[in-house]
Amino acid sequence: MSIKKEELKSIKLSAKGILVALDDDGFHVEDEKDGTVEVLSLDEIKELLIGKSVTIAFANKELFEQE
Secondary structure (H helix, E strand, C coil), rough: CCCCCCCCCCCCCCCEEEEEECCCCEEECCCCCCCEEEEEEEHHHHHHHCCCCCCCCCCCCCCCCCC
């Protein structure tokens, strides 16, 4: 039997809110509660994730009112 021990490091970048812009600076996301806008920068993404194995997911959540 072979026993293998690995230490894993995980980096997670996430943004939750309303995507209000996407430009050369990055993803501009507005907080739905207080209206502040923060930027998930492309430089940050490049620095942390280029050359790494990644999973990318985008989700859109909408409320549909029933009559």
